[in-house]
Amino acid sequence: MSQILIVEDEQRIASFVAKGLKAAGLTSEHVTTGAAGYERAMTGDFELIVLDLGLPDMDGMDVLERLRGSGNTLPVIVLTARTTLEASVGSLEGGADDYLAKPFRFEELLARIRLRLRTATVAAAGPAIMRCGDVELDPLTRRVTVAGAEVDLSAREFALAEALISHAGRALSREQLLSRVWGYDFDPGSNVVDVYVRYLRAKVGAARIETVRGVGYRMVP
Template identity: 70%
Template sequence: MSRIVIIEDEERIASFVSKGLAAAGFTTAHARTGAEGFELAMAQDCDLVILDLGLPDTDGYSVLERLRGSGSHVPVIILTARTSVEDTVASLESGADDYLGKPFRFEELLARVRLRLRGKVHATEGSSLAHEGIVLDPLTRTVTVDAREVELSAREFALLAELIAHPGHVLSREQLLSRVWGYDFDPGSNVVDVYVRYLRRKLGHDRIQTVRGAGYRLAKRR
């Protein structure tokens, strides 16, 4: 049974989400502050985090950055009243897996929870992926390049996994936004290009090829 940590200071919303998730077969833990939520999210049995941005002790961005900075790859869904494009993009670029504005329908939140947990199960059960000296292991969340281990953020790891799962294929920015960031539309950000640059710095600038007007693909060695 998956355990979900809800970091939300509004008791009414937290209770509503917790009861709904319990009815759907999940176990939950509730934190009212960012500090408490961080500790719960770092626990071994945490499978997903639902995070509000407006917390009494700190900003939700800080909690997210601490999680990713500590090496946690736990899926994080932002649930907040801040619904501007800027907040949405900032959350995704900081390492969130999904973003849902308040007010919200519980059915939509539940669908997003199930989607993120299903992706986590697939990654855990999957075998290693390899391409031209790059080896990605979803089970241990490690990446090596020519036998040299490279540390990636959760979003960088997900982007590389998508590229390496389609060797030789050109993936458009729209496809990558949908599959890696969960967006079926372009939020008006160059987030894909930014993360491709991050990967190039860590893997080697010649590892990812830009196909002008089409998208990106992993390059073949000559």
């Protein structure tokens, strides 16, 4: 049975999430501060963290930064009342695996939790290294090399590279990339895909990611 750590200072929301998880066959533990959340997350007793950003002792982003800085790779789903594009992108860039704005429906949170747990299970099994031409991507270690040289990608850049390489030679629309890399919390009219394709091209080489006019982008085999 999966154990979920809920880091949330609003008792009403924490109780709502905990009850829903119990009904879905998942167990949980609740703490109300960032310091307690960090300490519990580092014990190895949990498989996923539901993390609020507006905590009383520190910002949830600081908790996330400390976790990732300590090498903790537990899946983290951020819950927050901050609904700006900058907040959502900042959370994902900071190492969060998903982002859900308050108010939210529990069914959606549960679906995202189950998805992240499945993804973590596959990663633990040791996924194969992905290749496209001279670009190699290791989903387990999150290491990327281009022509044998390692390149440093942010969390979203890595996810974008993974989506493109897994469909090498095929064009993916901006909407498909929004769905696969960012989820459905972004306005389809946003230019976030184009921005991150530009970032990724700067690191792996512009010629390796082709623009398909009227469609989107594809990784060149």
